[in-house]
Amino acid sequence: MSATPHSRPVTQRGMAVLNDPLLNKGTAFPWEERTALGLHGLLPSGIHTLEEQVTQAYETIMSTTDILEQHVRLRSIQDSNETLFYALMQKHLTELMPIVYTPGVGHACQEFSRIWQKPRGIFLSGADRGHMADRLAAVPHDDIRLVIVTDGERILGLGDLGANGMGIPIGKLSLYTACAGINPALMMPVMLDVGTDNATLRNDPTYIGSRSPRLRGQDYDDFIEEFVTALLGRWPDCLLHWEDFAGRNAAPLLQRYRDRLPSFNDDIQGTAGIATAAILSGLKAKGETLAQQCIAFAGGGAAGIGIAELLLAAMKAEGLSQEDALKRFYITDRNGLLTHDMEGLSEGQALFARQDETSQDGQGRTLADIISQNHPTILIGVSGQAGLFKEGMIRDMASHCTRPLIFPLSNPTSHVEATPRDILTWTAGRAIVSTGSPFTPVEIDGRSIPIDQTNNSYIFPGLGLGALACGVKTISEGMIMAAAQAVAALSPLKAGGTTLLPPLEGIQDVALHVAHAVVRQAQEEQLCPAFDDAALQDALSALSWKPHYQPYQAA
Numbered sequence: 001m002s003a004t005p006h007s008r009p010v011t012q013r014g015m016a017v018l019n020d021p022l023l024n025k026g027t028a029f030p031w032e033e034r035t036a037l038g039l040h041g042l043l044p045s046g047i048h049t050l051e052e053q054v055t056q057a058y059e060t061i062m063s064t065t066d067i068l069e070q071h072v073r074l075r076s077i078q079d080s081n082e083t084l085f086y087a088l089m090q091k092h093l094t095e096l097m098p099i100v101y102t103p104g105v106g107h108a109c110q111e112f113s114r115i116w117q118k119p120r121g122i123f124l125s126g127a128d129r130g131h132m133a134d135r136l137a138a139v140p141h142d143d144i145r146l147v148i149v150t151d152g153e154r155i156l157g158l159g160d161l162g163a164n165g166m167g168i169p170i171g172k173l174s175l176y177t178a179c180a181g182i183n184p185a186l187m188m189p190v191m192l193d194v195g196t197d198n199a200t201l202r203n204d205p206t207y208i209g210s211r212s213p214r215l216r217g218q219d220y221d222d223f224i225e226e227f228v229t230a231l232l233g234r235w236p237d238c239l240l241h242w243e244d245f246a247g248r249n250a251a252p253l254l255q256r257y258r259d260r261l262p263s264f265n266d267d268i269q270g271t272a273g274i275a276t277a278a279i280l281s282g283l284k285a286k287g288e289t290l291a292q293q294c295i296a297f298a299g300g301g302a303a304g305i306g307i308a309e310l311l312l313a314a315m316k317a318e319g320l321s322q323e324d325a326l327k328r329f330y331i332t333d334r335n336g337l338l339t340h341d342m343e344g345l346s347e348g349q350a351l352f353a354r355q356d357e358t359s360q361d362g363q364g365r366t367l368a369d370i371i372s373q374n375h376p377t378i379l380i381g382v383s384g385q386a387g388l389f390k391e392g393m394i395r396d397m398a399s400h401c402t403r404p405l406i407f408p409l410s411n412p413t414s415h416v417e418a419t420p421r422d423i424l425t426w427t428a429g430r431a432i433v434s435t436g437s438p439f440t441p442v443e444i445d446g447r448s449i450p451i452d453q454t455n456n457s458y459i460f461p462g463l464g465l466g467a468l469a470c471g472v473k474t475i476s477e478g479m480i481m482a483a484a485q486a487v488a489a490l491s492p493l494k495a496g497g498t499t500l501l502p503p504l505e506g507i508q509d510v511a512l513h514v515a516h517a518v519v520r521q522a523q524e525e526q527l528c529p530a531f532d533d534a535a536l537q538d539a540l541s542a543l544s545w546k547p548h549y550q551p552y553q554a555a
């Protein structure tokens with residue numbers, strides 16, 4: 001067959017073509033390609049366009065309202081034909097994101113052992129210790145640039161889901177393509193199956209993961225070290241995205257590895273970036289500064305401390321001293337307010353623990369107490385505890401502040417600290433509410449109030465794209481702040497709108513803005529080589545991919 005100008009040479013034939021989701025076109029293979037690649041007889045005779053396939057696939061997904069079933073159908077399209085999957089995502093992004101991502105992916109992780117069908121990504125368990133380099137050498141992809149890794153210990157607010165947590169890196173990677181246009185062939189999800197302490201899973205005969213208790217201490221550290229070393233050996237230019245590690249490991253791992261390879265923890269830094277962007281936008285609407293605020297947190301884990309650290313940096317940038325800025329934070333977790341005398345605080349928690357009071361029998365003051373006595377103006381929920389924000393607390397908060405910012409950010413939807421409807425009802429529509437999972441607008445007093453989704457999906461796709469394009473060796477706090485400011489700069493409030501964050505429909509534009517801001521910042525901090533706009537454009541193009549069918553020729 002004569003070569004079409006931009007056609008892609010394909011060495012595989014027959015089922016090997018159809019079984020590769022990055023090559024497969026299903027019924028869209030034209031007759032000549034069926035001939036050239038040995039597909040006759042393997043496909044029905046009808047030939048469809050990508051648009052026709054998208055319409056049919058969309059109808060199939062929407063013919064059920066069961067979100068888990070919708071997720072399974074979408075994932076099965078992804079596993080058989082990625083071009084179709086992403087064309088579908090591109091066309092119906094706002095509608096499909098809650099299925100592929102939170103809350104749908106939460107259901108999928110809970111049922112992952114039962115819905116698991118086809119291998120995707122890399123699973124490494126205790127049995128692979130000592131052999132990880134060989135395991136990665138056997139992966140038939142030489143050019144992997146971005147890896148999302150989890151050990152499944154804190155999947156959303158759902159806790160330890162062991163190997164079932166693999167749904168999360170798969171779902172998040174698909175957003176790198178759907179939102180930032182990164183070529184899916186360059187990315188890989190990884191599950192570090194270090195065991196699980198979830199007894200229900202260990203006793204579930206269908207469970208696909210290792211039934212050992214979680215590795216801890218030196219064994220765990222050695223496991224991670226072997227993985228990172230193997231990763232760097234196999235794909236030396238790789239960016240590592242850490243996701244849904246438990247608080248006790250998240251920050252120490254980031255610290256240990258952030259200078260060994262470009263890496264970031266999305267729950268700490270991505271969540272901090274988007275929460276900061278939403279808060280800065282909300283304060284602009286109120287005509288206030290961050291320095292004027294008092295901020296209470298429900299949840300002092302990795303996400304809470306990550307948000308607090310970025311807000312602290314933003315307050316210092318407004319001119320506050322560290323000492324004065326720290327006085328504006330009240331961080332609570334299951335033992336109440338963090339105070340300096342408590343035992344077992346992490347480094348980050350110790351920074352924010354109150355210096356001016358002490359605990360009693362290991363317990364600090366309650367969140368309700370802090371609300372009634374310290375009058376916070378901003379309340380952030382990153383506790384994973386459904387219903388933690390009680391009516392009395394929210395009413396009390398709103399009695400001290402005309403327009404409180406109340407962000408119940410825990411995911412998925414079932415774990416939200418209070419629903420936007422309740423918060424808006426209790427505050428007569430005065431609160432500025434933002435959640436981590438999607439919620440429909442709330443009707444109150446004849447007004448329809450849209451609810452922003454303060455989710456790290458506004459940050460990580462653009463952050464990853466920018467970091468890869470400029471080839472940084474490390475990801476700095478300045479780059480995270482630049483990403484947050486880039487999102488805040490796009491806030492519709494500036495143009496007289498009513499939401500803090502740009503609408504999800506525009507998330508692809510957001511990702512590009514974030515990528516550019518991240519590159520500019522990296523250049524300013526001299527973390528990457530200097531290059532001009534044309535070179536940046538080339539670097540971005542080299543990473544990007546569009547869900548179109550490319551013509552093939554037999555090679």
Ligand SMILES: O=C([O-])CC(=O)C(=O)O
Nearest residue numbers: 102156157267411455456
């Ligand atoms: O996955 C999400 O929707 C946001 C996130 O990182 C988490 O909740 O852990």
Ligand SMILES: [Mg+2]
Nearest residue numbers: 156243244267
């Ligand atoms: Mg997460």
